[in-house]
Amino acid sequence: MKGDQAFDLVHDSQLIYREMLEAVSRPGTISNIKTVLTKLPDSPVNPGLIGMALTILDGETSFAVVPEFSKLSSYIQQKTGSRVETLDQADYILMHDLSLVPSFSEVIETIKKGTLIDPHDSATLLIQVKSFSATNGAPYILSGPGIASESQVPIEGLPENWEKTRQRANKEFPLGIDFFFVSQAAEILSIPRTTRIRKA
């Protein structure tokens, strides 16, 4: 029985990938990967963040953990074979606790945005936030590809003016950065570089 509770690298990854794909295809839509919550009992941080990392990271990729947390870095390294890189070179940026990040905008400014020749060579952020709760979260209005007209999403736990920092990083499309947020309840929400955001 215990085997069935374990994270399945084939089938659980497939399910998480499909939720991530749904999320990035329809920015602001809340998907969930709750199935991981009970399956990764030894996670050093929220299993939702780990679930996404296990789904897309491997020896072909690099990552950085912000703020530094060696237990998380070595867990990811051991489980996926992905290698730790400096912030300006890493393919994936894992942010497990935004309240401990001294300067969010400095992180965003440092990470890679791709080039006009290779816009895909840009960082993807996997960020732990509190919730997407309408009562506690700051509401944002999203528009752009994947959104019929506008969608309103509340995100709780992001730094003040984060959307302006993001906008600066994405001002030169196709250069830019793509976000995957995960809540404590293992819901996920994505905001790719094409999305326009304004505060509600």
Next chain:
Amino acid sequence: MSPESSKRFRVSAYNFGFLDEGSKREIRRSTLKAVAIPGYQVPFASRELPIGKGWGTGGMQLSLSLAGSRDTIKVIDQGHDDSVNAVSIRHLIQSCTQVEMTRDSQAASLIQSRHRIPEIPLRKDQILILQVPQPDPLKKVESHEKKVKQLHADKDYKGMWLHLYEDISQWGDISISADYPSTAHERYLFAPSPLPRWDVPKLNHSEALCLLGAGREKKIYAIPPHTQVTPLAFDDVPFTTENFGKASCKNCGADNVYLDEFIDDETGQKTYSCSDTGYCHQRMAERRIQ
């Protein structure tokens, strides 16, 4: 890490979906990037598959990296569910995933296709996977990969416009019947795959996500839902779709669908039938019930 904790990982059904997990992860990473940059061709390390060249290894790799136990898959080739290609692809997907297969486009969660988009509009809970032989429209005007990438980087599509202009000068109209060059999100010029012009507008602000895979050229690109897709056209020579006049399908009576034309050997008369055979069969079945 203790040995106990590593035991908590399980790797089941070795080679579920034929591809190894590393290949799937790479395709998945490329696909997520492709959706974030509509119409941009993300490179990937295309794998060999036990199907013939030109049988859509790009589309296959996308399908195999997407498929899971909750999916129902439809495979179409030039509108047909029963062509040799469609049957082989369906057989391979089924044998390595045990996923349910269907001919009914409305029952499918994943639709892998070559040359057609189903007539019944796709829904948001469906993903369209198109097989692509040549992912870059600019290869018609520039053969060097490096130069082509530079043209995309500079959004320099003058060569393509000139190509269209020359086409009009020569034929009085744009003669491109399939794979009509279009732009995504007002930025990247992309090849919609050899769809007839009829199907190109279906990509514009579609409800469904569309993923395109070119196996030989090792590229993945995407048209997200609700994304602007604009066929290149001049103000005085607008983009038009095929016009079938008053013709209708000889089997189900449908008009306002993409029709295949047949010429009767004996009488020389033209007859028409739906190119989307799944749609046609469904209409015939419905009429028999009534």
